[in-house]
Amino acid sequence: MASSFVGFTRATQGNIAIMTGLLFGMVAMAAGGGVDMASAYEYRSDLQAVADRAAIYGARDEEREEADVETFAIEALSKYERNTFDITVDKSGSEVTVRIDGQSENRFMGLFGMRTIDVGVESKAANVPGLVTDIEVALVLDVTESMADDMPALREAALELVNQLYEAGEERVKISVVPYTATVNIGHDASMDWMDTNAQNAHHAIESEQVMVKQCIVPSVPGGNTATGNTTPGCSAICGCAGQAACGGGGDGASLDILDGLRYAGSPILEKIAALITPTGAIAGSHSYPVPAATACPFYTPNEINNFDLFDAIPNTDWMGCVEARPAPYDVTDVAPGSDADSKFVPFFWADDSDRYADTETWLNNYLDDNIGLEAEAPAQVPNWYLTQRASIYKYDGVTPADIVEMGANMKGPNRSCPAPILPLTSSKATVVQKINDLTHRNGGGTVISEGLAWGWRAVSPGEPFSQGVAYDNPEVKKIIILLSDGANAVQQRGEKADGMPVDKDVSGDYTAYGYASSFTNGQRRRAFFDSASNPGTPYFKQIREYLDERTQLVCENIKTADERNPVEIYSVLVGDHDQRTEKLLSDCATAEITHYRNASQMTELKEAFAEVATDIIGAGRARIIQ
Numbered sequence: 001m002a003s004s005f006v007g008f009t010r011a012t013q014g015n016i017a018i019m020t021g022l023l024f025g026m027v028a029m030a031a032g033g034g035v036d037m038a039s040a041y042e043y044r045s046d047l048q049a050v051a052d053r054a055a056i057y058g059a060r061d062e063e064r065e066e067a068d069v070e071t072f073a074i075e076a077l078s079k080y081e082r083n084t085f086d087i088t089v090d091k092s093g094s095e096v097t098v099r100i101d102g103q104s105e106n107r108f109m110g111l112f113g114m115r116t117i118d119v120g121v122e123s124k125a126a127n128v129p130g131l132v133t134d135i136e137v138a139l140v141l142d143v144t145e146s147m148a149d150d151m152p153a154l155r156e157a158a159l160e161l162v163n164q165l166y167e168a169g170e171e172r173v174k175i176s177v178v179p180y181t182a183t184v185n186i187g188h189d190a191s192m193d194w195m196d197t198n199a200q201n202a203h204h205a206i207e208s209e210q211v212m213v214k215q216c217i218v219p220s221v222p223g224g225n226t227a228t229g230n231t232t233p234g235c236s237a238i239c240g241c242a243g244q245a246a247c248g249g250g251g252d253g254a255s256l257d258i259l260d261g262l263r264y265a266g267s268p269i270l271e272k273i274a275a276l277i278t279p280t281g282a283i284a285g286s287h288s289y290p291v292p293a294a295t296a297c298p299f300y301t302p303n304e305i306n307n308f309d310l311f312d313a314i315p316n317t318d319w320m321g322c323v324e325a326r327p328a329p330y331d332v333t334d335v336a337p338g339s340d341a342d343s344k345f346v347p348f349f350w351a352d353d354s355d356r357y358a359d360t361e362t363w364l365n366n367y368l369d370d371n372i373g374l375e376a377e378a379p380a381q382v383p384n385w386y387l388t389q390r391a392s393i394y395k396y397d398g399v400t401p402a403d404i405v406e407m408g409a410n411m412k413g414p415n416r417s418c419p420a421p422i423l424p425l426t427s428s429k430a431t432v433v434q435k436i437n438d439l440t441h442r443n444g445g446g447t448v449i450s451e452g453l454a455w456g457w458r459a460v461s462p463g464e465p466f467s468q469g470v471a472y473d474n475p476e477v478k479k480i481i482i483l484l485s486d487g488a489n490a491v492q493q494r495g496e497k498a499d500g501m502p503v504d505k506d507v508s509g510d511y512t513a514y515g516y517a518s519s520f521t522n523g524q525r526r527r528a529f530f531d532s533a534s535n536p537g538t539p540y541f542k543q544i545r546e547y548l549d550e551r552t553q554l555v556c557e558n559i560k561t562a563d564e565r566n567p568v569e570i571y572s573v574l575v576g577d578h579d580q581r582t583e584k585l586l587s588d589c590a591t592a593e594i595t596h597y598r599n600a601s602q603m604t605e606l607k608e609a610f611a612e613v614a615t616d617i618i619g620a621g622r623a624r625i626i627q
Helices: 002-060 065-076 151-166 251-262 270-274 307-310 429-437 449-460 540-559 582-590 604-622
Strands: 084-093 095-105 116-127 134-142 173-180 214-219 236-237 382-385 423-426 477-485 568-575 599-602 623-625
Touching: 002 065, 002 084, 002 095, 002 116, 065 084, 065 095, 084 604, 134 151, 151 429, 151 604, 173 429, 173 449, 214 429, 214 604, 307 423, 382 540, 423 429, 449 477, 449 540, 477 582, 477 604, 540 568, 568 582, 568 604, 582 599, 599 604
Parallel strands: 134 173, 134 477, 477 568, 568 599
Antiparallel strands: 084 095, 095 116, 116 623, 173 423, 214 236, 214 382
């Protein structure tokens, strides 16, 4: 009996193993089949998108033959790894039918003999005379330093583009022009409701706030520093403040003499500077200006500076209308300026560069004497603000005129590199033509594509800051952005050492909507957050490019998903030969690479690229999917 029972038990276990194996196979087949079906569905979606585009392509132009449409479809399909397909094109009058049959290879069901799943799609498009919808178009145009020789070609190509678009009738087309460099100009007459006029946004003058002042002795003649015996300026923080140790053997006198030399009269920031300084009874009476309190020593600049006040402190210039990037996430959104100070805009202000290299580095934006407000201690020695010359606010005294140039490409002053103002959406062709004819490039700063795109979006969107665009859900109007760039995102770097690092005098690079290059690091109140120390093998300026590329990618996605009912379309045109990173950035930004991205390897090809874009926009309105 025992032997029989054991045998029965073993036999039962064998049956269970067979049943388990069969059951496992069925479950695996079902699970794997789900994966294969999902893959086939994704492939079908890709084929349908190509079929739709090919049908529209064929219906758009009566001269296009069936072979042309088939070639278009083949090129569109070539980007997919699964490219086993048959294409059938039938063009009859104004109607074009495109049929694509393909096979999706199975990864799991192939183990059970089902190697492929047949996938077929069909699309029919018809040509309808005239625009189906009205259009609102933002021309986002690169006018950076690298465009210096190409502006005539840009103007000519842009004018032809505009002429083609307005063929549909001025009553049906509105165009905005958005020139961009490392910043964008929203107009000096912009609503102050958009602007942070009270410096509540933390990014007013962040390079100048809370900067420690240092006294340096720079000889007025070559040959070395008369104080230190070498060519390095002898620098020290202003010391001798009340209650703290004196500098050298001079007691408080040396520091107080320096403070007495500061000239604040007439400056709009007088009160904020004075608020940092508390008189002490024992010393204040014997000097013309009180010494810093012990808590404010060494002497620092104010911790709250308003860029509007800095403009007011230069008597012969005004804010031209350029703005800085809002802190994340507002920099890549269309959120209207509101109660949150970070959602408002800060005026772009390029601080006066150091005098130290003014004679040898002509690119410096040097428009004020760094020694304004100081008196020479001796004919052979000139006090100076070493290492804080760019950041010092004391030279903005409200009295001394600056060396300002605000015409042409090579501007000088706080508005340097600021392009022409945005032209809001208008149906007036003459106004748009005049704007394009007047476009000029600007030197300095660099290229910040994300700012151009963000303001192109704001120009066509229905809400503030620009509100000329109709509501997103208006089916009668199509919103379109056409982006032109001739280069990669970059902060202009003006010199480097053999190891690729910026030279000392260029550690901050040029100024941009995101501040100086030194602003692109982790730290309190910075707008751009990447940890340069975590990637020491990557050059600093390359990390800046990567950060700006990320902001560009994000604003592109935000634009394309702004409204699912009526998405904003993006056409991108890249001019010149570029690396794959730049090409991918702009092609990914486009609504669809095959239809919305153009690469003009030479400036002479820009006219043709813009013509194709215009034809696609107008044609896309005429040709519609009908099945």
